[in-house]
Amino acid sequence: MIVESLYALMAPFSLLAVVIGTVSGVLVGGMPGLTATMAVALLIPVTFALEPLTGLLLMGGVYCGAMYGGSIPAILLRTPGTPAAVATALEGYPMTQKGQGGLALKVSVIASFVGGTFSALVLLLVAPILAKFALTFGPPEYFLLALVGLAGIVSMADDGSSLIKALISGLIGLILAVVGTDPMSGMLRYTLNIPDLFDGIAFMPALIGLFSISQMLELTGTGSIVADTSVITQIKREPMPKGLGKFIGTGSLVGTIVGILPGEGATIAAFLSYNVARQRSKNKDLFGKGNPEGIAAAEAGNNGCVGGSLIPTLTLGIPGNSVAAALLGGLLVHGLIPGPELFTKHGVMTYAFILSLFLANIVFLMTGLFMAPYFARISLTPTSLLIPVVCLFSVLGSYAMNNSILDISVALICGIAAVFLHKTGFSLGALILGLILGPIAETGFAQALIMGHGSYSIFFNRPQSLSLWFIIFLLLIPPVYQSIKRYRSRPETEVPCTET
Amino acid sequence: MRKVMTLLLALSLALPLSLSSAFAGEYPSKPIKIIVPSKAGGSTDASARLFIKAAKNYWPHAKFVIKNVPGSGGQKGFEEIAKAKKDGHTIGMVFTTQIVAHVVSKRARYTLDSFHVMGNVMQDPLIVAVPTKSPITDMAGFVKAAKAGSLTTAVNGIGSDDFVAAKMLERQTGITLNLLPTKGSTEQKAMILGGHVDACIMNITQLHGQHKAGTARIIAILDANRSDILPDVKTAVEQGFPVNMTATRGFVAPAGVDKKILAKLDALLADVQKDEAFLAECKKDVLCLLPMSGEEYLAYLQDLQAETQVFYDQNPW
Numbered sequence: 037m038i039v040e041s042l043y044a045l046m047a048p049f050s051l052l053a054v055v056i057g058t059v060s061g062v063l064v065g066g067m068p069g070l071t072a073t074m075a076v077a078l079l080i081p082v083t084f085a086l087e088p089l090t091g092l093l094l095m096g097g098v099y100c101g102a103m104y105g106g107s108i109p110a111i112l113l114r115t116p117g118t119p120a121a122v123a124t125a126l127e128g129y130p131m132t133q134k135g136q137g138g139l140a141l142k143v144s145v146i147a148s149f150v151g152g153t154f155s156a157l158v159l160l161l162v163a164p165i166l167a168k169f170a171l172t173f174g175p176p177e178y179f180l181l182a183l184v185g186l187a188g189i190v191s192m193a194d195d196g197s198s199l200i201k202a203l204i205s206g207l208i209g210l211i212l213a214v215v216g217t218d219p220m221s222g223m224l225r226y227t228l229n230i231p232d233l234f235d236g237i238a239f240m241p242a243l244i245g246l247f248s249i250s251q252m253l254e255l256t257g258t259g260s261i262v263a264d265t266s267v268i269t270q271i272k273r274e275p276m277p278k279g280l281g282k283f284i285g286t287g288s289l290v291g292t293i294v295g296i297l298p299g300e301g302a303t304i305a306a307f308l309s310y311n312v313a314r315q316r317s318k319n320k321d322l323f324g325k326g327n328p329e330g331i332a333a334a335e336a337g338n339n340g341c342v343g344g345s346l347i348p349t350l351t352l353g354i355p356g357n358s359v360a361a362a363l364l365g366g367l368l369v370h371g372l373i374p375g376p377e378l379f380t381k382h383g384v385m386t387y388a389f390i391l392s393l394f395l396a397n398i399v400f401l402m403t404g405l406f407m408a409p410y411f412a413r414i415s416l417t418p419t420s421l422l423i424p425v426v427c428l429f430s431v432l433g434s435y436a437m438n439n440s441i442l443d444i445s446v447a448l449i450c451g452i453a454a455v456f457l458h459k460t461g462f463s464l465g466a467l468i469l470g471l472i473l474g475p476i477a478e479t480g481f482a483q484a485l486i487m488g489h490g491s492y493s494i495f496f497n498r499p500q501s502l503s504l505w506f507i508i509f510l511l512l513i514p515p516v517y518q519s520i521k522r523y524r525s526r527p528e529t530e531v532p533c534t535e536t
Numbered sequence: 537m538r539k540v541m542t543l544l545l546a547l548s549l550a551l552p553l554s555l556s557s558a559f560a561g562e563y564p565s566k567p568i569k570i571i572v573p574s575k576a577g578g579s580t581d582a583s584a585r586l587f588i589k590a591a592k593n594y595w596p597h598a599k600f601v602i603k604n605v606p607g608s609g610g611q612k613g614f615e616e617i618a619k620a621k622k623d624g625h626t627i628g629m630v631f632t633t634q635i636v637a638h639v640v641s642k643r644a645r646y647t648l649d650s651f652h653v654m655g656n657v658m659q660d661p662l663i664v665a666v667p668t669k670s671p672i673t674d675m676a677g678f679v680k681a682a683k684a685g686s687l688t689t690a691v692n693g694i695g696s697d698d699f700v701a702a703k704m705l706e707r708q709t710g711i712t713l714n715l716l717p718t719k720g721s722t723e724q725k726a727m728i729l730g731g732h733v734d735a736c737i738m739n740i741t742q743l744h745g746q747h748k749a750g751t752a753r754i755i756a757i758l759d760a761n762r763s764d765i766l767p768d769v770k771t772a773v774e775q776g777f778p779v780n781m782t783a784t785r786g787f788v789a790p791a792g793v794d795k796k797i798l799a800k801l802d803a804l805l806a807d808v809q810k811d812e813a814f815l816a817e818c819k820k821d822v823l824c825l826l827p828m829s830g831e832e833y834l835a836y837l838q839d840l841q842a843e844t845q846v847f848y849d850q851n852p853w
Contacts, residue, residue: 175727231611
């Protein structure tokens with residue numbers, strides 16, 4: 037069957053579909069405001085007119101490409117094209133400022149490739165077994181998983197801002213996440229009777245404001261992103277830093293596992309693997325100041341999600357995230373119902389689709405490596421040109437998400453607020469983490485209590501829960517210990533920690 | 537020179553104006569906008585696109601465009617239809633129970649009177665499903681188990697069709713379910729397949745694949761008739777529990793549009809409801825049909841609103 041699938045995939049029309057899908061995916065991912073979900077949803081009507089396989093290949097290509105594409109503006113401009121690239125921006129942008137943008141892009145494309153290929157391999161070989169594992173995760177586990185993510189706030193403390201400030205930032209994020217409809221009772225909370233706020237503060241506009249717009253505001257007054265333009269000429273021949281393999285591996289593994297869990301997205305995967313990398317790194321001090329290890333882990337993480345998220349989608353019909361949900365819609369339109377039949381009766385098509393993911397990864401690897409030096413020049417663009425263009429896309433992107441004018445205001449307010457927060461040493465990464473994970477933690481907590489008929493023991497009497505508790509402690513102990521040690525050893529620096 | 541330019545400018549401005557006014561007498565004089573209060577790619581969106589495809593056969597000169605207005609459980613879109621210009625060039629889709637639930641919970645800035653109801657097209661009956669490992673195989677067993685100990689039952693959010701169906705079931709049988717609100721069908725599927733809940737109430741098109749694949753068990757359809765999608769599953773009525781609940785998807789226009797235009801639109805919908813190609817496409821896409829005329833659908837919506845009001849008064853959200 038695999039041979040037949042390969043044959044179907046090697047048809048010129050199929051190959052073309054993969055290439056076009058992947059390249060346009062990279063572009064979509066690269067624009068702030070346009071996301072992979074949107075691109076796949078827009079493609080569904082197009083696929084009506086195509087052969088089912090061609091349509092699937094196109095969507096798969098877009099998915100793979102967009103996951104990688106998001107990292108390009110994240111690294112060069114600190115304006116993540118997709119939410120999943122926020123962690124990449126934390127490390128990539130400082131590298132660009134140092135004139136290492138080309139290198140950062142190279143690290144990101146290679147990590148993305150490895151992560152994507154690894155997860156596609158997992159999808160090809162052990163999908164059904166892992167799908168069963170995904171199902172063992174219920175509300176208590178999702179609550180704990182959100183806590184694992186929130187533990188990342190603590191480790192964001194060691195870059196300049198103090199632990200307290202990172203915690204405050206995270207708390208602001210959590211408070212903002214409270215706005216909207218109560219997931220359990222359906223009551224409205226702090227919505228000011230504006231229907232646009234009933235679904236909560238839209239995440240993408242907030243992200244665009246916090247990163248893109250604030251970044252453009254901060255850039256006003258400088259000539260270009262790279263202060264010293266003489267260093268940028270050397271980047272082409274700069275070798276890959278050694279020892280990244282470990283972090284790419286971690287990222288791929290974490291990304292694939294998080295991807296498999298229904299409902300958990302690439303954003304969380306990227307943040308989790310970034311956080312794990314931070315704990316395991318020997319160069320902890322470099323994090324937040326441009327550490328390629330962070331990029332490697334985050335990018336391998338969000339691309340690892342691609343294959344992972346397709347596992348429950350194809351085997352059980354439960355989409356692993358919103359992109360996979362749109363893809364599932366595309367499958368159903370052609371009468372392909374997820375389940376064992378997909379791998380037997382329609383096996384040729386399914387395996388051709390899985391194999392095409394490998395191809396898509398190769399396509400964006402080539403595109404990325406070839407284009408990196410040219411992309412890197414973006415950071416040399418004069419800010420007088422860059423700022424209006426990026427702002428235009430930011431406003432357009434915030435509006436396009438939900439066709440909502442209010443979202444533009446959300447983006448602008450977040451942008452201005454972010455400038456002040458950033459200048460005073462509060463961590464924007466922690467804030468975003470709170471905003472993303474708040475609703476997941478809240479829903480998981482409340483649902484688990486309903487499931488357990490009001491008893492808290494449900495968080496402790498399941499094996500998955502216990503292992504998650506263990507991970508939380510592993511992640512929390514070292515940063516807290518370090519923070520205390522630092523506090524004791526240098527008491528004189530502890531008072532004026534406002535500016536670097 | 538300047539005079540010539542001014543003249544040209546004036547002409548160029550006036551020309552499209554005169555053209556459009558020349559055709560103002562004929563309807564439709566410009567593209568008809570269909571507001572879809574959900575995301576592109578969903579089943580409501582698919583219904584609207586199939587409608588357009590069929591409608592073009594009857595109105596060959598008309599153009600249709602879809603505007604997706606997702607958010608707040610459809611409320612944003614419903615409000616946009618109600619507020620639209622009353623020239624017949626904007627119509628829209630509504631779905632239950634959300635359209636009436638927003639009115640009942642006093643959040644909506646519209647009422648049913650804000651619309652001219654054109655008619656219903658699709659439906660998606662609700663089902664009761666249990667995990668495959670569950671000992672429950674039919675409704676009698678479900679009610680018995682629910683009386684013995686509170687069954688945790690996953691529904692979509694409060695005020696949704698799943699929620700109203702669960703409340704109807706509770707009232708009909710005298711049981712009390714431990715209702716677990718979720719963010720949608722994806723979460724419900726994961727919970728039922730993973731055995732984290734005892735049962736779930738959701739739409740048939742969301743779970744029929746899993747039932748066929750043997751990863752979940754549908755024990756009853758809450759509809760008057762069995763479904764073509766799963767002919768072997770008995771209705772709740774057949775099993776002695778007369779609870780009917782379905783999600784409907786129909787078309788409305790803003791109230792106050794010229795009566796002649798409304799008559800034309802109603803006739804178009806009636807034609808599409810009977811169109812052979814349209815019926816065949818719906819079947820292929822696993823969309824269940826429930827054709828209702830404007831009057832029938834309005835009566836249905838009013839009844840549903842009254843019923844939802846009762847549940848809201850007992851336990852507001």
